[in-house]
Amino acid sequence: MTQLSQQKAPIMEALTRYKSKRVVPFDVPGHKRGRGNKELTDFLGEECLTMDVNSMKPLDNLCHPVSVIAEAEVLAAEAFGAKHAFFMVNGTTSAVQAMIMTACKSGEKIIMPRNVHRSAINSLIISGAIPIYVNPGVDKDLGIPLGMSLSDVKRAIEENLDAKAILINNPTYYGICSNMKAITDLAHLHGMLVLVDEAHGTHFYFGKDLPASAMSVGADMASVSMHKSGGSLTQSSFLLINNNVSVGYTRQIINLTQTTSGSYLLLSSLDISRKNLALNGEEIFQKVSDMAQYTRDEINKINGYYAFSKELLNGDTIFDFDVTKLSVHTLDIGLAGVEVYDILRDEYDIQIEFGDLGNLLAYISVGDRHRDLERLVAALAEIKRRYGKEKNGLFDQEYINPEVVMTPQEAFYSPKDRLPISESAGNVSSEFVMCYPPGIPIVAPGERITEEILAYIEYCKEKGCFLTGTEDNQIEFINIVRE
Template sequence: MENKSPQNKAPIYEALKWYKNQRIVPFDVPGHKQGRGNKQLKEFLGEDCLSVDVNSMKPLDNLCHPTSVIKEAEELAAEAFGADSAFFMVNGTTSAVQAMIMSVCKEGDKIIMPRNVHRSAINSLILIGANPIYINPGIHKRLGISLGMSLKDIEEAIKEHPDAKAVFVNNPTYYGICSDLREIVKLAHSHGMYVLVDEAHGTHFYFDKRLPVSAMEAGADMAAVSIHKTGGSLTQSSMLLMKNEKINPHYVRTIINLTQTTSGSYLLLSSLDIARRNLALHGEEIFEEVVSIAEYARSEINKIGGYYAFSKEIVNGDNVFDFDITKLTVNTLDVGLAGIEAYDILRDDYGIQIELGDIGNILSIISVGDTRYNIERLVSALSEIKRIHTKDKKGIFDHEYINPIVKKSPKEAFYAEKESILISESEGRITGEFVMCYPPGIPILAPGELITKEAIECILASKEKGSLITGPEDMDINEIQVLK
């Protein structure tokens, strides 16, 4: 973009710089008073950081009711992402996902969604009492990962539940797999349903035409976008994007304010403002390099043998309609290692921290901050791991997604009378809590679902291999809360 474009402005960042230069004496919160009250914190984070960790005030606007610099920053973000409205979120994409669902659904309403959603989506159903109409994503047999949503399955769900309020789509999935979003939008809109997109891993789709279509370009009504994941803002900062045609943005702000903090962090807000400016002005060349690095890494890893770093060859025009080539997922099963084992070895023996290891794969996020030198380190580490650790893959549990059998609504199960029993003895009972590996935070079991033998095997196999399992009240993951 040319420099005269308003996209080279960063209103929140500029207002904070002005505030800093005013040398204002603070008799407001936060109590550390620009770091003077917490010297250790100031030494750790730096005076520059703490001097702009400030409270909402007239010159700096208010996130709950923006009228000046935050309003202007959100308008610039909407323009940059092709949306009608954008909301800066400081409670993570979790709160953006929940705001989307809570803006279009109420108690008793139905919402069509894939079962491999992030827990934040199911949590919102617990909060408002909406009922999920789950679509089971396909499983890629070779890779053991869950795929996107098939148009045929959505058509069937709409036919069976014509009163559903919305279709919720993960696009892309954690592994970079995309559904046919344009056709899903046409289908849902033709039946009077909203389309909500969990686009946590899709910031870069807005800035590179070689990547899959973005939610706003596909015509979705709302999208939750984790700018911090691949766009360069601080952890926990996110955006909620929307088209105003079918949904009132002022109502959405009211919904956001039900759960979002009234003390929005200016560190997070300014990071969104600066990241948006950087992406709007330089996104094309940034992601051109990201794509190039990811493709190089894939090619080098596949040359090692044993590993399989997949790409667009898995596209099938249906539940793998497109693939995000910036995602570097490597299947490790033919080396005889579970993904989580390779994940631990990379960190403990090679000082390389990747995003996740599941049963069969490791996932590296390639983004604005990666270099070719770091890719070389990853490739050489994987080569050495293969040489040292190759073993027979017999006995490795080869997939993670479990087809759910829903017996109660998430809200009903979550608030029901429960008792704690051993996971190993829970087959046939109805779970009252989540069980999931984190990351990615996709439940193996969610409240209201029947506990099957397959689910128990998956939990125990994941635990044995060293996955971080979250959800149950029992921190040792031996027991599970079930309905009485």
């Protein structure tokens, strides 16, 4: 392959060439460049619909790329410092699942923190891999799960020397980073692959003075949500591999679940966004860091909120902090994070990323404007004045250590009974209950339901958290493993 430049965007350029040829389409999609669906074309725009095309020789094929997609993969790998990069159009969920399924077969162990995204536990249901959970550290003041302690990881490895891999969640939704380099070196010392769910860490590869990226510390695989901080379209991500992980085998695993009709809108957005970050990423993320720090400083002038940052570092479970994240503790104004989230949306027309029981997260990117940051700060000050109260009776934790009784796959496919959720304590859950976002399970398949968990779920309902995961859409019943 000829030397490629980060100035190029091979998929975008191929689409532009194809469009200029005015090819008559007797293939799918059936809207035929938008002509067959006027309302859709009016809504999304003719330019968009003309780029929504099918795989063909000039445009390559995502399942087995040999030309423009293959070139785009080379450029992405180079930009991220990886051996290879795969374009993922089923979201980072499919990238996480592909990592775990590449590393582990049915019955093989994987070490992971319990505060993983549901996609990681879903992959255990699909693959039959066995989780060895490491409980994350917990900040009792903020009520948030942290990273994994190196000593806890060491213990898990020594007690499970037959484990095939370890999964690191880095950074967490709140911006907390584990000691990835030390964990990676320790895992490699024992012949284990290191997989990193880096959904919220795209910018680590391009910004200056940000936490270490997975590839930079020698991790074997990483799933990267370009659509979060990287600027591509929703549902588009990269799966990066390193070291001795097989390109061919990983692609086979990806093709087990990823669509055979890869969207060229998503593919080209990844290609264009990679080019933008490779050329301008350092400048972009310096601006984002500066905006986040400015907003953090202004929020911390409002008595009662705490926008936290690197002052939390402890050298272990909070090894580093992502300063682009605007994470704000709200309990001292007497409101749960999700209550502030709802007020911001319903009364101030401000949509932030998420609010949970104690904190909220505003996602800041280069697309934000200074006046929008000022509006957020002013709204938070006014919410405190209008709604602030004593914090009595508020839950102060975001993580409950689980009692794991059986594997997620075994529990999910077991014969099951349906119980009112209020009467389910003592039973083993065969399904998830979680708040979304962030999508970290309160209880997962194979875990025992406790009174503490039920109280937590009820409190989440009272505070307006969006609960999901159960077969029952109202979260009033739960499926339990039949005794």
